[in-house]
Amino acid sequence: MFKLFNRIPKSSFRSGFQPRLTYQPVSIRFISTEIKDAIQKAVDSSKIVLFMKGTPEFPQCGFSRASIQILGQQGVDPEKFAAYNVLEDQELREGIKEFSNWPTIPQLYVDGEFIGGCDIIMSMAKSGELAELLENSDCLVPEEPELESNVQPQERN
Amino acid sequence: MSLTVDSLKQIITDRLSAVVAEVEDVSGGCGQAFVVIIVSDVFKGKNKLMRHRLVNNALKDEIAVIHAFTQKSFTVEEWEKQGGKLA
Numbered sequence: 001m002f003k004l005f006n007r008i009p010k011s012s013f014r015s016g017f018q019p020r021l022t023y024q025p026v027s028i029r030f031i032s033t034e035i036k037d038a039i040q041k042a043v044d045s046s047k048i049v050l051f052m053k054g055t056p057e058f059p060q061c062g063f064s065r066a067s068i069q070i071l072g073q074q075g076v077d078p079e080k081f082a083a084y085n086v087l088e089d090q091e092l093r094e095g096i097k098e099f100s101n102w103p104t105i106p107q108l109y110v111d112g113e114f115i116g117g118c119d120i121i122m123s124m125a126k127s128g129e130l131a132e133l134l135e136n137s138d139c140l141v142p143e144e145p146e147l148e149s150n151v152q153p154q155e156r157n
Numbered sequence: 158m159s160l161t162v163d164s165l166k167q168i169i170t171d172r173l174s175a176v177v178a179e180v181e182d183v184s185g186g187c188g189q190a191f192v193v194i195i196v197s198d199v200f201k202g203k204n205k206l207m208r209h210r211l212v213n214n215a216l217k218d219e220i221a222v223i224h225a226f227t228q229k230s231f232t233v234e235e236w237e238k239q240g241g242k243l244a
């Protein structure tokens with residue numbers, strides 16, 4: 001389960017929902033334009049965006065945990081990844097469901113496009129579609145040829 | 158509204174023309190978490206996202222009141238191909 005953090009340093013995960021919006025004490029069925037704009041900004045903030053419960057270091061739901069794990073295993077580049085904790089912001093938590101027209105969390109966006117929730121992430125990972133998508137969107141950690149050249153000749157097999 | 162395995166199964170069968178609806182309550186009894194397998198030809202020609210959306214829309218009110226919902230969807234052909242039995 002800690003595999004992810006070998007590849008993705010936690011400092012590179014952004015959490016929190018910026019900008020923070022003032023709470024409006026009215027019960028609204030449809031999300032306001034401001035919330036929608038804020039969510040759109042979040043979606044556009046990185047190539048890969050995950051709306052989740054908890055943080056990548058401390059997921060607070062098994063589905064969010066599984067999703068983070070999969071993204072880590074796929075070799076997602078932390079520079080191109082942002083996570084938003086919906087538990088920190090009630091407006092985001094409710095708003096994102098309507099924004100994506102998707103009833104559950106986590107929710108994955110790649111290049112601004114809604115990909116799906118945990119079930120879809122898992123089945124795409126299994127079928128290889130996720131790797132393909134991330135590769136094509138240039139979201140994976142780049143190969144590091146310089147590491148190769150650092151290896152001493154006697155260490156090579 | 159509280160959902161049971163049977164009521165959810167019935168709802169899925171009715172609303173999604175499912176020939177197989179397997180519902181498992183994984184909540185430990187509180188009726189808050191379900192894993193479902195749905196076999197129906199309404200999924201024909203639809204990709205995963207579209208299938209999930211279809212199910213999410215059909216079960217909108219139900220999903221809203223539960224905590225966790227995991228779905229797998231197959232067409233009759235896909236189901237048989239992977240060795241599933243039709244009820």
